[in-house]
Amino acid sequence: METGESFNNGHAVVIGGSIAGLLAGRVLINHFDKVSIIERDYFPETPAERKGIPQSTQLHILLTRGQQILEDLFPGLRDEIIAQGAVVLDMGRDVEWLSPFGWAKRFDSGFEALSFTRPILDWLIHHRLQAFANLHFIEGGYVTGLINSADGTRVKGVKIKTNNQVGKQEVDLDADLVVDASGYGSYAGKWLNAIGYMAPEETFITAQIGYASRLYEIPSDFDADWKGVYMQAAPPERTSMGVLYPVEKNRWVVGVCDTTPGNRLIDESEFLENLRTLPSPIIYEAVKTAKPLTPIRRFQPPGNTLRHYEALKQLPECFVALGDSVCSFTPIYGQGMTVAALGVLQLEECLIEIKASGTLNGLTAKFQKRLAKINASPWIAATSQDAKYPSVKGITKQPTGAEKFIGWYMNQVMKLTTKNTQTTLTLFEVFHMLKSAGALFRPQIILQVLKQVLTERSDKISNQS
Numbered sequence: 001m002e003t004g005e006s007f008n009n010g011h012a013v014v015i016g017g018s019i020a021g022l023l024a025g026r027v028l029i030n031h032f033d034k035v036s037i038i039e040r041d042y043f044p045e046t047p048a049e050r051k052g053i054p055q056s057t058q059l060h061i062l063l064t065r066g067q068q069i070l071e072d073l074f075p076g077l078r079d080e081i082i083a084q085g086a087v088v089l090d091m092g093r094d095v096e097w098l099s100p101f102g103w104a105k106r107f108d109s110g111f112e113a114l115s116f117t118r119p120i121l122d123w124l125i126h127h128r129l130q131a132f133a134n135l136h137f138i139e140g141g142y143v144t145g146l147i148n149s150a151d152g153t154r155v156k157g158v159k160i161k162t163n164n165q166v167g168k169q170e171v172d173l174d175a176d177l178v179v180d181a182s183g184y185g186s187y188a189g190k191w192l193n194a195i196g197y198m199a200p201e202e203t204f205i206t207a208q209i210g211y212a213s214r215l216y217e218i219p220s221d222f223d224a225d226w227k228g229v230y231m232q233a234a235p236p237e238r239t240s241m242g243v244l245y246p247v248e249k250n251r252w253v254v255g256v257c258d259t260t261p262g263n264r265l266i267d268e269s270e271f272l273e274n275l276r277t278l279p280s281p282i283i284y285e286a287v288k289t290a291k292p293l294t295p296i297r298r299f300q301p302p303g304n305t306l307r308h309y310e311a312l313k314q315l316p317e318c319f320v321a322l323g324d325s326v327c328s329f330t331p332i333y334g335q336g337m338t339v340a341a342l343g344v345l346q347l348e349e350c351l352i353e354i355k356a357s358g359t360l361n362g363l364t365a366k367f368q369k370r371l372a373k374i375n376a377s378p379w380i381a382a383t384s385q386d387a388k389y390p391s392v393k394g395i396t397k398q399p400t401g402a403e404k405f406i407g408w409y410m411n412q413v414m415k416l417t418t419k420n421t422q423t424t425l426t427l428f429e430v431f432h433m434l435k436s437a438g439a440l441f442r443p444q445i446i447l448q449v450l451k452q453v454l455t456e457r458s459d460k461i462s463n464q465s
């Protein structure tokens, strides 16, 4: 198919079979006759970690907005996740949340989140996609470059090195649309260079937060009024945080994040010591005699990386990039998979609009511009938090007066969680991307903030007198 013809019967190729690639595959089968997902790994037969997604050993929270999108794309997926043993948490009732301002008041929130290990999600989605006759997986296929059209205006395929049943070979695969979902380590910039285009510029901001996590068996005599614990860092003073969440098969995933240089956290005593010295020893007390089921796994994510495809003056038609390949975040805010899912929905929206024109011309620029808008809010959320860490690198400008005010206001809102459950519920909705941050500026919350500030002032005055 040449650009300019109807694309409704073509072939779409997706590079990468992790969350962004799998979800992209799901929407592309609505628009193309054939979809191929090329993955350098082999997909496991049962839920299991794999080399291409090294971060899957670490705690992965699926935000509620992400869960909703997945449910729309794969009806019944929530029940399947639960059938795999995921724990259903009421975030207000079941999770002890310690913010820099104290413990949040616990309450029956009705705000549900599923807690499970990451391999379950990829495995279930991969399994679902196998049911589509027009979707093919090329496993053990490593994409090494893009192929452009004779006139150089569009991408018309990919170069693949395979090492699979067919043997070792290098093949060209024709495509009417190529989607790069190859993650943070994507070589798409280099591939674009090789066919005569510029690579996108990158913005990189990192607080250099390292992760360590371990699975434990939940002791049979464990008896507490909570199921999970989330202890936030309080930068710049305290940069370590701890989490404990129950996951399938009666296990806890216990994680520690810190920015201390050289703190490798992989040593048993260091890991436990880090848990013990968090502002509350609640996680330490729970796990100190529990049976560890895995070694301590360390992961040092690179930080926030934004590749500015939207700013490129020229891009080849019939090529788009999404997921971590375009924007990846410091993971402690749990946004990656949900933002990837939002990007995939946007791809579908752009395809539907473009379909009306009958060609794929313009899809690339339209999609990358809209994706940049989607990435903007979670990017600000992650980088403005990272900016509080003394270890942060990449911040090039000081916050404006308005940004400082928003930071102050957000702290006040966070403080309200220690006493006002309605505010906590709104925060859950914002954190889980169901509502925009504007919801925190509702009159009721502004009033609570003012009341809190005035009470603190009058307490201070009466303490001084």
Ligand SMILES: Cc1cc2nc3c(=O)[nH]c(=O)nc-3n(C[C@H](O)[C@H](O)[C@H](O)COP(=O)(O)OP(=O)(O)OC[C@H]3O[C@@H](n4cnc5c(N)ncnc54)[C@H](O)[C@@H]3O)c2cc1C
Pocket (backbone or CB within 6 Å): 015, 016, 017, 018, 019, 020, 021, 038, 039, 040, 041, 051, 052, 053, 055, 058, 059, 060, 061, 062, 063, 141, 142, 143, 144, 181, 182, 183, 184, 185, 186, 211, 299, 301, 322, 323, 324, 325, 331, 332, 333, 334, 335, 336, 337, 338, 340
């Ligand atoms: C420590 C850590 C914790 C995280 N916690 C959370 C969390 O709690 N919640 C959340 O939502 N997100 C979290 N994330 C982010 C989340 O893991 C990613 O956002 C998500 O996996 C993005 O998926 P992706 O498909 O874009 O890329 P990736 O998951 O990186 O997948 C890329 C895929 O492409 C394949 N590939 C790469 N190159 C090629 C090639 N040339 N040819 C063929 N195949 C290729 C890889 O094998 C891989 O399968 C976390 C990340 C880290 C690092």
